[in-house]
Amino acid sequence: MGGVHPPEAKTTEDIAIEVMPVPKRVYIPFSQHTGKPAKPLVNKDDLVKTGTKIGESEGFISASIHASVSGKVVDIKQCPHPVLGSAACCIIESDEKDEWAEGAKKSYDYEDFSKEEILNAIKDGGIVGLGGAAFPTHVKLSPPSDKKIDYLLINGCECEPRLTADHRLMLEYPVGIIEGARLFKKLLDAEHLIFCIEDNKKNAAQVFADEGEQVKILKTKYPQGAEKQLIKAVLNRAVPRGGLPMDVGCVVQNVATCYAAFQAVKFKKPLIDRVVTVTGDGLRESKNLLIRIGTPVIDVINFCGGFVDQAKTIIFGGPMMGISQHTENVPVIKGTSGILVNRKFKIYEEGPCVRCGACVDVCPMGLMPTDIFKRVQNKKFNEAKEYGVLDCIECGCCAYVCPSKIPLVHYLKFGKSEVWRLSKK
Numbered sequence: 001m002g003g004v005h006p007p008e009a010k011t012t013e014d015i016a017i018e019v020m021p022v023p024k025r026v027y028i029p030f031s032q033h034t035g036k037p038a039k040p041l042v043n044k045d046d047l048v049k050t051g052t053k054i055g056e057s058e059g060f061i062s063a064s065i066h067a068s069v070s071g072k073v074v075d076i077k078q079c080p081h082p083v084l085g086s087a088a089c090c091i092i093e094s095d096e097k098d099e100w101a102e103g104a105k106k107s108y109d110y111e112d113f114s115k116e117e118i119l120n121a122i123k124d125g126g127i128v129g130l131g132g133a134a135f136p137t138h139v140k141l142s143p144p145s146d147k148k149i150d151y152l153l154i155n156g157c158e159c160e161p162r163l164t165a166d167h168r169l170m171l172e173y174p175v176g177i178i179e180g181a182r183l184f185k186k187l188l189d190a191e192h193l194i195f196c197i198e199d200n201k202k203n204a205a206q207v208f209a210d211e212g213e214q215v216k217i218l219k220t221k222y223p224q225g226a227e228k229q230l231i232k233a234v235l236n237r238a239v240p241r242g243g244l245p246m247d248v249g250c251v252v253q254n255v256a257t258c259y260a261a262f263q264a265v266k267f268k269k270p271l272i273d274r275v276v277t278v279t280g281d282g283l284r285e286s287k288n289l290l291i292r293i294g295t296p297v298i299d300v301i302n303f304c305g306g307f308v309d310q311a312k313t314i315i316f317g318g319p320m321m322g323i324s325q326h327t328e329n330v331p332v333i334k335g336t337s338g339i340l341v342n343r344k345f346k347i348y349e350e351g352p353c354v355r356c357g358a359c360v361d362v363c364p365m366g367l368m369p370t371d372i373f374k375r376v377q378n379k380k381f382n383e384a385k386e387y388g389v390l391d392c393i394e395c396g397c398c399a400y401v402c403p404s405k406i407p408l409v410h411y412l413k414f415g416k417s418e419v420w421r422l423s424k425k
Contacts, residue, residue, distance in 0.1 A: 001363075001364060001366055002361065002362045002363045002364040002365075002366070002397060003221040003222055003223060003224070003229070003362060003364050003397065004221075004222050004362050004397045004400050004401060005220075005221060005222065006161050006222060006319070006320065006400065007161060008161050008162075008200065008220070009161050009162050010161070010162060010163070010164050010167070010200070011162075011279065011286060012162075012164045012168075012277055012279050012286050012287070012288055013164040013167055013168070015164075015168070015286065015287060015288050016168065016172065016288070017168050017169070017172055017275055017288045017289070017290055018287055018288065018289055018290070019289075019290045020289045020290060020291050020292070020295070020300065020303055021303070022069055022094055022096065022098050022292060023069065023094065023292060023294070023295045023296070023299050024093070024094050024096075025074075025091065025092065025093050025094065025296075026067075026068050026069055026091070026092050026094070026292060026293070026294030026295060026296075026331065027079045027080075027089045027090075027091055027294050027296060027329075027331040028054065028055075028065060028067070028068060028089055028090045028091075028092065028293060028294035028331070029065075029079070029081050029084075029087045029088065029089045029294075029331065029333060030055045030065055030087065030088050030089070030090065031081070031084060031087045031088070032063070032065065032128070032134060032293070032333040032334040032335065033062065033063040033128045033134045033135070033136055033334065033335075034061065034128075034133060034134055034135045034136065035059065035060075035061030035062045035063070035135075035136060035139075036057075036058050036059040036061065036062040037055075037058070037062070037087070037088070038055030038056055038057055038058060038062060038063065038064055038065045039055060039056045039057075039058040040054065040055055040076060040088070040090065041053060041054055041055060041056055042054045042073050042076070042090060043073065043076070044073055044074065044075055044076060045072065045073060045074075046072070046073045047071070047072055047073075048067040048070065048071065048072075048073060048092060049067065049070045049099045049100055049101045049102075050067060050068065050069055050070045050098055050099060050100045050101065050104070050272060051066055051067065051100050051101035051104040051105070051268075051269065051270050051272060052066060052067040052101045053065070053066050053101075053124075053126075053270070054066060054067050054073075054090050055090070057123070057126075057136070060139065061135075061136055061139055062136060063126045063127070063128050063134075063136045063334075064123070064124060064125075064126040064270070065090075065126055066125075066126055066270040066271070066272050066293075067090075067092055067101075067272070068092075068272040068273060068292040068293045068294050068295075069092055069094040069095075069098065069292060069294075070094065070095055070097050070098055070099040070100075071092050071093045071094040071095040071096075071097075072092065072093050072095070073090060073091070073092055074091050074092065074093045075091045076088065076089070076090050076091070077089065077091070079091070079329075079331070080325075080326070080327050080329050080330045080331075081330065081331075081333075082297075082316040082323060082325060082330045082331070082332075082333060082336065083316075083323060083333075083335070085326075089294075089331070092294070103268050104267070104268050104269055104270070105267055105268070105269055106267065106268065107266065107267060108265070108266060108267070108268065110183075110265045110266050113265065115186065115187055118183055118186070118187060118265055119138055119141060119142070119187060121264050121265045121268065122137055122138050122141065122183075122261050122264050122265065123136075123138035124264070124270070125260070125261075125263075125264030125265075125268070125269065125270040125271055126270050126271045126334075127257065127260050127261050127264055127270075127271050128257075128271065128334050128335070129253070129254055129257050130254050130256035130257045130260060130274060130334065130335070130337070131155060131166075131225065131254035131256070131257065131337070132317065132321065132335060132337060133335070134333075134334050134335035137253070137257055137261060140251060140253070141184060141187045141188060141251070143188070143246045143251070144246075147246040147247070147249075148249060149188040149189065149190045149246060149249055149250065149251050150190060150191045150192060150249045150250075151190060151191070151192045151194065151235060151249060151250045151251075152181065152184055152185050152188055152190040152192065152193050152194070152250075152251050152252075152253065153194050153196050153230060153231065153234060153235075153250060153251070153252045153253075154177070154181050154193070154194065154195045154196060154252075154253055154254075154255055154258060155196055155225050155227075155230060155252055155253065155254045155255065156170055156195055156196060156197040156198075156201065156204060156205075156208075156254075156255045157196060157197065157198045157218065157224045157225035157230065158198070158201070158225060159198060159220070159221070159222045159223055159224045159225040159226075160222070160225075160317070160318025160319070160320055160321065160322075160337075160338070161222070161318060161319050161320065162277065162279055162280075162318055162319060162338060162340060163277045163318050163337055163338045164277050164288060165256070165274075165275040165276055165277045165288055165337055165338065166254070166255050166256055166275075166337075167201050167204055168275065168288045169255055169256055169259060169275055170197070170201070170204035170207065170208070170255055171203065171204055171207060173259055174204075174207045174208060174211060175211070176258075176259045176262045176263065177255050177258045177259045177262070178208070178211055178213060178258075179258075179262045179266070180257070180258030180259055180260070180261040180262035180265075181193055181195070181253070181258045183261060183262065183265055184251070184253055184258065184261065188251055190251070192214070193213070193214065194214050194215070194216050194234060195208045195213050195214065195215045195216070195255075196215075196216045196218060196230055196233075196234055197215060197216070197217055197218065198217070198218050198219070198220040198221075198224055198225075199217050199218065199219060199220050200220045202217065205217050216234050218230075218233055218234070219233075222320060222395070222397070223320075223364055223393070223395040223397070226364065226393055226395065227239075227245055227252045228245070228364075228365070228393075229364050230252055231245055231248065231250050231252065235248075235250065237249070237250065241388070241391060242390070242391070256274065256275065256337075260274070271293070271334055272292060272293055273290055273291060273292045273293060274290070274291065274293065274332075274334065274336070275288060275289070275290050275291075276288070276289055276290075276291050276300075276332060276336055276337060276338060276339060277337070277338040277339070278300055278301075278304050278338070278339045278341075279338070279339075279340060279341075280311075280339075280340045280341035280342045280343075281308065281341075281342060281343050281344070282307055282308055282309075282311035282312070282313075282314075282341035282342050282343045283301065283304050283305065283306075283307070283308060283341045284304060284305025284306055284307075284308055285304045285305040286304070287303075287304055289303070289304075291332050291336075292332075293331070293332060293333060293334060294331045294332065294333075295331060295332045296328075296329050296330070296331055297314060297316075297325070297328055297329070297330050297331070297332065297339060298328040298329060300332065300339060301314075301328070301339075301341060307341070308343060309343060310343070311341050311342060311343055312342055312343055312344060312345035313325075313340075313341075313342045313345045314328060314330075314339065314340070314341055314342075315338075315339070315340040315341075315342070316330070316336050316338070316339060317336070317337060317338055317340075318337070318338055318340070319340060320395060320396045320397075320400070321394060321395060321396055322338065322340060348405035349405065350404065350405055350406050350407065351403075351404035351405060351406070352404060353370055353373070353374070353404055353406060354403065354404055355370065356403060357370070358401040358402065358403065359397075359398035359399075359401060359402055359408055361401075362397040362398065362400070362401050363397060363398055364393070364395060364397065365388070365391050365392065365393060367387070367388050367389075367391060367392060368387065369392075369398040369408045369412065370408075371387055372384050372387045372388070372389050372392075372411075372412055372415060373406065373408050373411045373412065375387060375389075375415070376389070376411045376412065376414060376415035376418075377411060379418075381415060381418045381419050381422060384415045384419065385419045389412055389415045389416055389419060390416055390419060392409075392412045392413075392416060394409055394412065394413055395409075396409045398412075
């Protein structure tokens with residue numbers, strides 16, 4: 001249900017992936033995933049190699065962190081973070097040798113690996129969901145024994161406007177994606193594997209069909225790629241309120257996550273880089289780049305020719321769910337799918353709610369954003385919870401269509417954080 005059709009503006013869909021040179025200095029946060037931050041394993045002045053584990057996953061829902069360059073640890077301190085504002089980071093000065101840690105980047109005969117060996121390789125590689133949520137992949141691939149998984153859906157929708165990183169990955173590295181998906185299928189004992197792709201990427205869908213994989217072509221609509229919406233569109237199964245995809249026998253994984261997992265198992269390569277779409281009218285040249293984790297965004301912008309005039313905003317992610325940055329020194333992290341550099345930034349004056357119901361019509365979760373907004377505005381957080389504020393996926397559809405320019409998703413995000421804060425208290 002619901003959804004919107006913002007201008008796609010996927011101007012980089014025909015631009016091949018380019019490898020960005022190794023940065024001179026990286027700022028690698030110990031918190032790049034859903035869950036507890038990784039525990040630092042290095043100290044100032046330590047020497048590391050590319051792929052060296054510098055942060056150990058701590059707790060069940062956590063992920064390991066690895067050095068993305070070889071060189072010297074110059075400091076561990078609080079640095080700008082694209083999501084958290086600031087966080088503890090490991091700062092590494094590159095020696096420009098890019099020497100890999102022992103055992104990494106070698107080819108392994110993974111066909112004979114046991115399930116435990118595959119899962120451990122994914123966990124040790126620090127693989128997380130690269131579709132945006134950055135949830136630790138090894139956790140998602142370990143459902144409780146009473147949750148039978150019969151469908152594994154591979155998400156290639158990339159429904160956010162402007163972003164084309166997943167599209168290019170599907171066109172250029174389909175075999176690695178397929179192999180990663182098959183590893184997931186083996187771990188889950190899933191009966192069915194389906195690649196789900198929107199109809200504005202039919203060339204990518206054809207590539208997977210030619211490889212003999214089952215492909216489901218979906219209507220182009222935002223947010224088609226959200227887990228619960230994807231399951232409903234493909235299988236007509238509704239994930240219960242407060243539930244997870246595994247509650248209806250499904251697991252959803254992103255195409256980039258599949259490729260990263262394949263590299264972790266086949267080559268023992270940890271997640272030290274990712275493909276990012278870098279675009280916007282504030283840039284001289286738009287690109288799809290393979291970027292090392294921890295690279296400052298200013299380095300990325302300079303590699304793309306620099307700013308056009310004076311940019312007004314730098315957004316990490318897409319225009320619908322992306323986060324505007326407060327400094328050009330924030331680093332690329334595991335969850336960075338796009339970097340948008342814009343020259344224009346208009347702040348709208350918030351008007352009164354006119355009770356038009358447009359936000360209700362487009363909400364993909366079937367919520368009433370206008371009613372939740374009123375309760376959050378009046379600090380009635382228990383009532384907001386009853387109206388389903390925790391079910392909000394923060395897609396931004398409500399704010400997109402609001403004629404009064406009310407930043408509804410901001411109110412709902414604040415409401416969610418207050419509900420969680422009060423429940424913990």
